[in-house]
Amino acid sequence: MSGFVEKPDPVQVPGLLHLHTGKVRDLYRNEAGDLVMVASDRVSAFDWVLPTEIPDKGRILTQLSIWWFEQLADLVPNHVIGTDVPAGAPADWEGRTMVCRSLRMIPVECVARGYLTGSGLAEYHKTRTVCGLALPEGLTDGSELPGPIFTPATKAAVGDHDENVSYEEVAREVGAETATQLRQLTLAVYQRARDIALDRGIILADTKFEFGYGANDGEDGIGIAAETDVGLVLGDEVLTPDSSRFWPADQWKPGQAQPSFDKQFVRDWLAGREAGWDRTGETPPPPLPEKIVDQTRAKYVEAYRLLTGLEWS
Missing domain, CATH: 3.30.470.20 (ATP-grasp fold, B domain)
Structure with a gap:
């Protein structure tokens, strides 16, 4: 068994039809037929969506994706139309929303x-x-x-x-x-x-x-x-x-697990003795301690800074 520890209720916004809640993103369709993708701060590991969120994660993912789409625009078209938050949506959607063309x-x-x-x-x-x-x-x-x-x-x-x-x-x-x-x-x-x-x-x-x-x-x-x-x-x-x-x-060394700019802190903690969790069983994973949340957020922020050259704020 795996999935969400507790699947969140979708936010209801006038003029938007909720289509799907994924591990990280919530997907809506607007009245023009375009898709509205909203990246949450949810984090998944070992096929579970955890009960603890990583602050700013959704915004970092969205802003980094937009930056990369711009770097790749001459190679391949992308689905992004804009980043405006739909009228009536929560203020928290700012920076984590992409309005996209519907693709097959x-x-x-x-x-x-x-x-x-x-x-x-x-x-x-x-x-x-x-x-x-x-x-x-x-x-x-x-x-x-x-x-x-x-x-x-x-x-x-x-x-x-x-x-x-x-x-x-x-x-x-x-x-x-x-x-x-x-x-x-x-x-x-x-x-x-x-x-x-x-x-x-x-x-x-x-x-x-x-x-x-x-x-x-x-x-x-x-x-x-x-x-x-x-x-x-x-x-x-x-x-x-x-x-x-x-x-x-500068830390790459074949023959071992590599340091990484992602949620490896989360995986390592869940797999360790401190968590006391059997990832092969059916019991949902426990909440993350504050130190793991802070370290994981810092990795996402550092990846954004190094790749884009911009400070996260």
Whole structure:
């Protein structure tokens, strides 16, 4: 069993239809048919959404996604229309809201890896492959791969695990042409982001993207002419500490778990003796202590500062 410790009641806003409450984001549709994505301060670990929030997390994820969409705009169009808070919405939505075009989402998590860790490392230990791709002998936790690889996964519902799949399975699911486009675009975006991050002292070990199809119905911030079919569009969040592994480049040392700019403090505490929690059982996880909340928030803030060059306020 896993999921929310206690699923929150959605905020009701005049003119918005609540569609879905995810691990972090709440999704609405406005009267124009656009999607309104609101990033909460919720945090998940081990397939549980925890009872304790991380202050400012939702705003940092939103602002970092918007910054990355701007860095990638010449490579791929994105779904963002604007960031205005809908009339009648809570003041707390400021800075954590994106109004987005509705896309026909492709049911594939498009994962790019430049370094070996996580589920990729676990598979490598068993088969010397990741998603069916053969890798050299002698790699260890944190090893840089000979080149970035596309390692897709199926999208899972809240409480379920995403499952790594082969490229051939993706091609059977979405068609060979779309699979080729997904792989090419995923690797191109990863390599652009990897180079930007490394210039700022951060290793982008791996990340995941979501793409969808959509037609643009007017001139907007991505510079696509009116009534144009824009093909594959980058959606959801992008290149945040929730969807990526960011490591400090000056502390990278293969052969061990790497320091990271994400919620690793949360995972480590929950897995440790102090929490007293059995993550293999059905009992929900306990609240986080203040020191873990503060350390986790500081990691998100530091990632934002290093990547964007801006101080978080």
